[in-house]
Amino acid sequence: MNIIGFIASSRKEGNTAWAVNTILEGAKARGAETQSWCYGGVDIKPCRGCSACKKEGKGCVIHDDMQGIYAALADAGAVVLGSPVYMGQMSAQAKTFTDRLYACMSPRFSPHFKEGAAKKKMVLVFTQGNPDPALFQPYFEYTKNMFRTLEFDVTAVQVIAGTRDKRACERSDLRALLNDAGSALVPE
Numbered sequence: 001m002n003i004i005g006f007i008a009s010s011r012k013e014g015n016t017a018w019a020v021n022t023i024l025e026g027a028k029a030r031g032a033e034t035q036s037w038c039y040g041g042v043d044i045k046p047c048r049g050c051s052a053c054k055k056e057g058k059g060c061v062i063h064d065d066m067q068g069i070y071a072a073l074a075d076a077g078a079v080v081l082g083s084p085v086y087m088g089q090m091s092a093q094a095k096t097f098t099d100r101l102y103a104c105m106s107p108r109f110s111p112h113f114k115e116g117a118a119k120k121k122m123v124l125v126f127t128q129g130n131p132d133p134a135l136f137q138p139y140f141e142y143t144k145n146m147f148r149t150l151e152f153d154v155t156a157v158q159v160i161a162g163t164r165d166k167r168a169c170e171r172s173d174l175r176a177l178l179n180d181a182g183s184a185l186v187p188e
């Protein structure tokens, strides 16, 4: 099984990068092939809304690093999307990535993946400075449902709170939890 990770933070060594990579580590230990992209290391432009992707045989006409992600996504059974909370929501980087998924949707934006694309599993992981993991829960629930509408099978939403006090990678309670979220993506 191929699993792709997208780190929607510009900080390549940040909390979100560590969280996504730790989830992927769990999946890899169970035999998955994994690949990840960090927004800080790629060029991904915002969707232009030109709808060229909806014309017969054409994908997204923006020739940036999203093209490689589209190719990997087509083969992937699961996606791990990590975002820091910025002003109570996903980061602009996460929104830019999500909007670009428009090119994968059916021509009439039902909204569904194009016919033939298997339903993909998804793990969402949010990191936030504030220590209260319940603070943005309604937003996380909303986001989970938004991805379900896009036909992702969201299997887990991990919230790592309190990064202002301690970096995620320094927390002894997180590694096993995140590894498990990754291994649970891989069928027995």
Ligand SMILES: Cc1cc2nc3c(=O)[nH]c(=O)nc-3n(C[C@H](O)[C@H](O)[C@H](O)COP(=O)(O)O)c2cc1C
Pocket: 009, 010, 011, 013, 014, 015, 016, 017, 084, 085, 086, 087, 088, 089, 127, 128, 129, 130, 131, 163, 164
């Ligand atoms: C622009 C910006 C907005 C932020 N907004 C919030 C917020 O609304 N609530 C919160 O708890 N933390 C907020 N934070 C803190 C980040 O969510 C937190 O530091 C996160 O773990 C950063 O992830 P990273 O290390 O992967 O970049 C914000 C940080 C930045 C830079």
